Amino acid sequence: MKYITFPSENLNEIPQEVLDELHLVPRKSIDGTKVIMKVDNYEKLFPSAVSLSLQEDEETPQEPFYPYPVYEGKELEDLLSSSEWTSNDSIL
Structure with missing residues (x-):
């Protein structure tokens, strides 16, 4: 499955x-600056x-x-495991 990231303001x-x-x-x-x-x-x-x-070849499927x-x-x-997307704060 493919995912895309983009600026949050686009979602607004x-x-x-x-x-x-x-x-x-x-x-x-x-x-809060990006959405996935x-x-x-x-x-x-x-x-x-x-x-x-x-x-160039019309028979080739376009990506x-x-x-x-x-x-x-x-x-x-x-x-997703980077600090940009995952908080290191522990949840009690």
């Missing part, structure tokens, strides 16, 4: 009703922000191009 453009309708509760970074969500959900919220890369970093696998695990 989306009405809460839309987020509720899609059952989305976006996760924010510790400092599944790429599929990002495409639903920001369809105009996704573009297709140009392919979407995103304006922000996309993560999956080990790279995603490393990101």
Whole structure:
């Protein structure tokens, strides 16, 4: 599964009703400046922000191009375990 990170202020453009309708509760970074969500959900919220890369061969499937970093696998695990996304505060 692919995830994308993007500035929190972009999410402020989306009405809460839309987020509720899609059952989305976006996760924010510790400092609140970034949001991470599944790429599929990002495409639903920001369809105009996704573009297709140009392919010389028209039969080759086009890969979407995103304006922000996309993560999956080990790279995603490393990101989510970083201090930017995980608090070191212990919960009592």
